[in-house]
Amino acid sequence: MNIFKKFLDGIGTNRKSAKVARERLQIVLSHQRSDGGDIDFLPKLRHELLTVICKYVKIDQEQVNVQLQRTENCSILELNITLPSAKEQTA
Amino acid sequence: MVKSESKIIVVTSGKGGVGKTTTSAAIGAELANRGHKTVVVDFDIGLRNLDLIMGCERRVIFDFVNVIQSDANLSQALIKDKRNENLFILPASQTRDKDALTAEGVERVLADLRKEFAFIICDSPAGIERGALLALRYADEAIIVTNPEVSSVRDSDRIIGVLNSRTQRAEQNLEIKKHLLLTRYAQGRVQRGEMLSVEDVQEILAIPLLGIIPESTAVLNASNSGVPVTLGPVSDAKRAYQQAVAVLLGEESQSRQKGWKSKILEGLKLFTRSPA
Numbered sequence: 001m002n003i004f005k006k007f008l009d010g011i012g013t014n015r016k017s018a019k020v021a022r023e024r025l026q027i028v029l030s031h032q033r034s035d036g037g038d039i040d041f042l043p044k045l046r047h048e049l050l051t052v053i054c055k056y057v058k059i060d061q062e063q064v065n066v067q068l069q070r071t072e073n074c075s076i077l078e079l080n081i082t083l084p085s086a087k088e089q090t091a
Numbered sequence: 092m093v094k095s096e097s098k099i100i101v102v103t104s105g106k107g108g109v110g111k112t113t114t115s116a117a118i119g120a121e122l123a124n125r126g127h128k129t130v131v132v133d134f135d136i137g138l139r140n141l142d143l144i145m146g147c148e149r150r151v152i153f154d155f156v157n158v159i160q161s162d163a164n165l166s167q168a169l170i171k172d173k174r175n176e177n178l179f180i181l182p183a184s185q186t187r188d189k190d191a192l193t194a195e196g197v198e199r200v201l202a203d204l205r206k207e208f209a210f211i212i213c214d215s216p217a218g219i220e221r222g223a224l225l226a227l228r229y230a231d232e233a234i235i236v237t238n239p240e241v242s243s244v245r246d247s248d249r250i251i252g253v254l255n256s257r258t259q260r261a262e263q264n265l266e267i268k269k270h271l272l273l274t275r276y277a278q279g280r281v282q283r284g285e286m287l288s289v290e291d292v293q294e295i296l297a298i299p300l301l302g303i304i305p306e307s308t309a310v311l312n313a314s315n316s317g318v319p320v321t322l323g324p325v326s327d328a329k330r331a332y333q334q335a336v337a338v339l340l341g342e343e344s345q346s347r348q349k350g351w352k353s354k355i356l357e358g359l360k361l362f363t364r365s366p367a
């Protein structure tokens with residue numbers, strides 16, 4: 001009975017659980033990595049960048065985009081700053 | 092007088108209870124066995140445990156925080172192991188003050204330790220708070236202790252990100268060498284598809300493998316008696332930690348990795364009596 005149950009477990013749910021774990025991890029980690037989840041200074045960096053840029057050009061919060069991506073060998077810090085058009089600036 | 096070969100190695104994981112302290116004690120003791128002057132530093136302020144695992148809890152008088160706050164000097168706080176003259180421990184304090192560790196203080200103490208020791212093993216607390224960040228901040232290399240289980244692997248990935256961004260070496264654009272140590276591995280369960288395999292974890296985390304430590308009764312026996320696994324009687328865990336240290340020291344080259352991995356797994360099989 002016990003052996004039989006073990007056998008069933010073996011070919012039933014358990015056999016797949018490691019595979020399920022692997023797939024779930026791959027998904028959750030792809031998010032975690034693109035979030036730059038480990039970098040808690042990103043919001044502060046973003047804020048400070050905004051302050052500095054605002055000394056020269058008028059922009060708002062949404063126009064500074066800071067992102068961190070981790071690949072196998074390195075991390076890439078991506079800065080995207082949309083400057084207002086010349087017309088808007090002088091207006 | 093600075094030992095050029097002096098190395099600071101952090102033992103970290105993110106997740107709690109995966110085997111960092113066990114590993115710090117076992118690897119520290121094995122390095123000492125091989126004649127390297129080694130100190131194991133407990134960064135788990137408020138939850139000191141390394142002293143118990145290493146069996147010197149009754150000899151703690153001064154601790155890491157006392158040294159940082161200049162209430163004691165380093166030589167007063169360091170405890171020399173009674174079994175191995177190359178092995179020392181710097182115990183954590185039991186203070187509840189979370190700010191007791193300062194970056195400057197830690198940096199200064201580690202710099203002093205570098206003058207005397209070939210290896211400085213930093214036993215990190217769990218989490219990614221102050222204590223854990225300071226434990227890894229000045230490291231040259233990192234051992235990432237991981238259990239073959241989803242939450243542990245996820246946290247390890249997180250810690251790898253932290254190592255790549257928050258260490259002094261990372262800030263100086265220097266490489267920080269990372270080693271994966273898979274612990275509490277149950278070969279039988281892996282074969283039955285119930286547990287992530289070493290290949291799975293290695294592929295996901297993408298860092299070189301230092302070793303595989305089996306789930307072992309020897310670990311509890313060791314902590315019960317306050318003897319690091321590698322100072323205790325022959326066991327599967329002891330052999331696995333010895334093997335890991337050989338890889339850490341570069342005795343087993345990268346190109347031979349496949350070879351030694353299958354050797355370890357074979358070793359584990361020998362020790363697996365009934366399916367775990």
Ligand SMILES: Nc1ncnc2c1ncn2[C@@H]1O[C@H](COP(=O)(O)OP(=O)(O)OP(=O)(O)O)[C@@H](O)[C@H]1O
Pocket residue numbers: 104106107108109110111112113114135215216217274275276304305306307308310311314328
């Ligand atoms: N290979 C192993 N086999 C069996 N039990 C183990 C193994 N490694 C660790 N353990 C057990 O797991 C528990 C946690 O180990 P340990 O204290 O080393 O973890 P830790 O990562 O330092 O924990 P914390 O995050 O709380 O500091 C202990 O009870 C220990 O005996």
Ligand SMILES: [Mg+2]
Pocket residue numbers: 111112113135140214215216
């Ligand atoms: Mg611990």
